[in-house]
Amino acid sequence: MRWLPLAIAVLLAYSESARAFCGFYVARADTTLLNHSSKVVLAHSGERTVLTMASDVRGDPKEFAIVIPVPTVIRRDQIRLAAPAEMDHLDAYTAPRLVEYWDPDPCAPPPAPAPMPTMAGASRAMAPVVARQRADVLGVKIEATYSLGEYDILILSARDSSGLLTWLNETGYKVPNGAAPVVGSYLRQNMHFFVAKVNLERQSQLGFTYLRPIQVSYEAPKFMLPIRLGTVNADGPQDLIVLALSPKGRIETTNYRTVRLPSGSEVPLYVKDAFGDFYRAMFAHQAEAADNRAVFLEYAWDMSWCDPCAADPLSAEELKGLGAFWLADAATGAAGNNGGVAGGGIPGGGQPVFATRLHLRYDRDHFPEDLMLQETADQDNFQGRYVLRHPYQGEGRCEAMAGYRRQLARQTEEQARTLAELTGWDPAAIRHRMAETGQMLP
Numbered sequence: 001m002r003w004l005p006l007a008i009a010v011l012l013a014y015s016e017s018a019r020a021f022c023g024f025y026v027a028r029a030d031t032t033l034l035n036h037s038s039k040v041v042l043a044h045s046g047e048r049t050v051l052t053m054a055s056d057v058r059g060d061p062k063e064f065a066i067v068i069p070v071p072t073v074i075r076r077d078q079i080r081l082a083a084p085a086e087m088d089h090l091d092a093y094t095a096p097r098l099v100e101y102w103d104p105d106p107c108a109p110p111p112a113p114a115p116m117p118t119m120a121g122a123s124r125a126m127a128p129v130v131a132r133q134r135a136d137v138l139g140v141k142i143e144a145t146y147s148l149g150e151y152d153i154l155i156l157s158a159r160d161s162s163g164l165l166t167w168l169n170e171t172g173y174k175v176p177n178g179a180a181p182v183v184g185s186y187l188r189q190n191m192h193f194f195v196a197k198v199n200l201e202r203q204s205q206l207g208f209t210y211l212r213p214i215q216v217s218y219e220a221p222k223f224m225l226p227i228r229l230g231t232v233n234a235d236g237p238q239d240l241i242v243l244a245l246s247p248k249g250r251i252e253t254t255n256y257r258t259v260r261l262p263s264g265s266e267v268p269l270y271v272k273d274a275f276g277d278f279y280r281a282m283f284a285h286q287a288e289a290a291d292n293r294a295v296f297l298e299y300a301w302d303m304s305w306c307d308p309c310a311a312d313p314l315s316a317e318e319l320k321g322l323g324a325f326w327l328a329d330a331a332t333g334a335a336g337n338n339g340g341v342a343g344g345g346i347p348g349g350g351q352p353v354f355a356t357r358l359h360l361r362y363d364r365d366h367f368p369e370d371l372m373l374q375e376t377a378d379q380d381n382f383q384g385r386y387v388l389r390h391p392y393q394g395e396g397r398c399e400a401m402a403g404y405r406r407q408l409a410r411q412t413e414e415q416a417r418t419l420a421e422l423t424g425w426d427p428a429a430i431r432h433r434m435a436e437t438g439q440m441l442p
Contacts (some may be wrong), residue, residue, distance in 0.1 A: 003319075006205055007009060014296065017261055019226060033193060035333050036190040039094050040052060040053045040054065040242075040243070041090060041243045041244075041245065041322045041323065042225075042242065042243065042244045042245070042251075042323075043246075043322060043323030043324050043325065043371075044244060044245070044246055044251065044327070044375060045133065045222060045246060045247050045248065045326055045375070047219045047221055048217070048218075048219050048325065049217070049218055049219070049220070049223075049323075050215060050216070050217045050322075050323025050324075050325060051213075051215065051216050051217075051218075051323070052082045052087060052213050052214070052215040052323060053066075053068075053213055053214050053216075054082075054084060054087055054211065054212075054213035054214075064301045065195050065196060065197040065198070066195070066196045066197075066198075067168075067193055067194070067195050067229070068193065068194045068195075068196075068229070069186040069192070069193055069222040069226050069229065070155070070191060070192050070193065070194045071191055071192070071217065071218065071222075072192065072218060072220070073143045073144055073157075073192060074144070074155055074192075074194060074218060075144070076144070076146045076148075076214055078216060078217045078218060079146060079147050079148060079153065079214065079215065079216055079217075080148070080215045081212045081213065081214065081215065081373075082149075082212065082213040082214070082215045082321060082322070083212075083213075083321055084212065084213055086314070086318045086321045086322050087213055087322065088242055089311060089312075089314055089318060090314060090318075090322060090355070091243065092242060092310060092311040093306070093309070093310060093311040093312070093355070094298065094299040094301075094310070094311065094315060094355055094357040095298075095299075095310050095311075096261075096279055096298055096299075096383075096384035096385065096386070097308065097310040097383065097384070097385050098271070098275055098385070098386050098387075098388055098394060099385055099386070099387055099388070100272075100387075100388045100389075100390065101306050101387065101388070101389050101390065102389075102390045102392075103389065103390065103391050103392040103404075103408075104174050104392065104403040105392055105394055105396060106392060106396060106398065106400040106401050106403070107396040107397070107398035107400060107401060124137045124174070130274040134167065134170065135167055135235070137162075138158075138163035138166055138167045139158055139159030139160060139163040139164075140156060140157070140158045140159075140164055140167045141156065141157045141158070142154055142155075142156060142359075143155040143156065143157055143192060148214075149202075149203075149212060150198055150199055150200075150202050150203035150206055150211070150212065151196050151198060151199070152195070152196075152197045152199055153192070153194070153195065153196050153216065154195040154197070155192055155194060155195075156192060156193045156195060157192045157193075157242075158187060158193075158265060159181075159187075160184065160202075161180045161181070161183040161184035161187055161188060162180065164187070165179060165180055165183065166194070167405075176232045177232075177438055179229070182228045182229050182231075182232060183229070183401075184225065184247075185228070186229075192228075194216070196214055198211060200281065211306060215323060217323065217325075217386075222372075223372070223373045223374060223375065224370050224371060224372050224373060225242070225370060225371040225373060226370045227240060227362060227367060227371055227374045227396075228364065228367075228368075228369075228370060230362075231363055235386065236363070237292070237361050237362060237363045237366075238361070238362055238363070239359065239360075239361055240359070240360050240361075240362055241298075241357060241358065241359050242356070242357070242358040242359075242373075243355070243356075243357055244355070244356040244357075244372075245303075245319065245322065245323070245324050245353050245354070245355055245356075246353070246354050246356070246375050247326045247352050247354070248296075248354065248375050248376070248377055249354050249375065249376045249377045249378045249379045250354065250356050250376050250378045250379065250380070251302045251358070251373055251374070251375055251376065252295075252297075252356075252357040252358075252373065252374060252376060253295045253358070253371050253372065253373055254372045254373065254374050255369055255371070255372040256293060256294065256295050256360075256367070256369075256371065257290070257293070257294045257295065258294070258295050258296075258297055258358070259290060259294045259295070259296050259297065260296070260297045260382060261283070261286065261296045261297060261298055261359070261384045262282070262286065262422055263382070263383065263384050263385055263386070264385060264386075264387065265386060265387065266386075266387045266388075266389050266411065266414070266415050267386050267387065267388065267418060267419050267422070268414055268415045268419055268430065268433070268434045268437075268439055269377065269388055269390065269434075269437065269439050270433055270434060270437040270439065271386065271388065271419070272388055274312065275386075278386075278419075278423065281423040281424065281425065282422045283296070283359065283361070283424045284361070285422065285423050285424040286422075287360075287361045291366070292361055292362070292363075292366040293366050293367070294360070295358050295359070295360045295371070296358065296359045297356070297357070297358060297382060298357040298358065298359050298383075299355065299356065299357035299382065299383050299384060300354070300355070300356050300357075300378075300380065300381065300382040300383075301354070301355055301382070301383060302353075302354055302355075302381070303319065303351045303352075303353040303354065303355055303380060304351060306357050306383075308385070313351075313420045314351070314353075316351055319351055319353050324351075324353050325353070325368075326355070327351065328354070339427045354379060389411065389415075392404070409441075412434070412439060412440070412441055413441060415434075416430045416431050416441065
């Protein structure tokens with residue numbers, strides 16, 4: 001039985017403290033590595049998946065590696081390095097957003113203005129030469145070895161978790177405590193392990209000051225994200241964002257509730273300068289209200305347009321770079337089942353790509369199972385958006401002005417109440433902040 005690998009985690013565009021990853025990090029000697037942030041994009045159709053991962057870690061090890069469960073032996077032609085800017089663009093395009101409206105003059109209302117969107121917002125080659133005899137004794141098999149840019153890559157299989165973890169430790173890595181039971185569960189599913197070791201010296205020679213994203217293409221009948229390894233060296237609950245691309249429609253979880261994040265509410269004007277604080281508090285409050293057991297939908301929209309846009313839609317070349325193989329297949333007439341990362345393109349027009357952004361806060365107690373996913377035909381649009389409404393500032397002497405001012409007082413109070421309900425913040429503190437910033441309350 002082959003299972004789809006890898007949990008998806010992305011650094012929140014609005015949070016510097018987000019941390020999440022599908023596998024665990026292993027470091028040499030006693031260096032402690034903690035997950036800080038990861039950015040991963042999943043392009044999926046049928047049984048074929050292209051997964052692009054970008055990672056960041058805290059700590060200052062000279063070498064580290066990323067260990068991730070995969071469903072089968074990955075070939076060299078199924079691995080490439082991607083451009084970070086493409087991932088950043090998709091992250092920005094799907095991120096929650098603020099929109100602003102300006103009330104017209106009640107005495108001479110012009111045509112309704114269009115909304116104006118704003119955003120708040122390893123040193124030596126890893127080894128065929130690393131003790132293959134010892135690996136045999138421990139029941140570890142090095143299925144494949146590759147060198148790709150600043151990465152040295154191994155594909156491993158093993159009889160049991162004890163042998164695999166012993167081999168990693170003896171090869172010079174300190175494996176996080178608590179990894180054995182989770183690793184063992186994946187081995188019982190006949191999964192392999194993808195080990196990407198970063199050679200920082202080679203990275204420096206290549207002129208990069210960051211780790212380029214790794215992209216892996218594969219086919220597997222089960223559509224799942226193994227997130228449990230991500231808790232092994234995590235220092236608390238982790239934020240995991242799934243950015244998914246599909247030609248068919250929205251992607252959702254099947255073994256946890258998929259819930260639409262509250263959206264469309266008017267919030268006080270001061271939120272514009274504190275959007276990150278607002279969104280972190282709002283998400284934490286909503287996750288807690290769901291007992292931290294829900295997966296939240298933050299964005300679902302066809303890539304051909306958006307309203308409003310937090311960033312420009314991605315081009316066909318960017319989407320293909322992120323693994324949307326069906327674009328190339330449509331252009332070339334290829335069936336697209338060779339497991340590689342396709343090339344080619346579609347000339348002109350909107351792209352047949354539906355983007356989904358899912359967000360969860362998880363730990364081993366509240367998310368004991370890996371995420372099971374499904375590709376749906378649902379193409380209903382949704383986005384996490386929050387509205388700022390600027391009142392009309394003119395004097396005006398018409399009869400309509402008096403009614404407008406009464407309505408404005410009610411709206412202002414409602415905005416304060418809404419913000420308290422969304423975030424759990426103290427209503428009195430919200431009202432004080434609104435008055436302090438010039439948004440008067442009745």
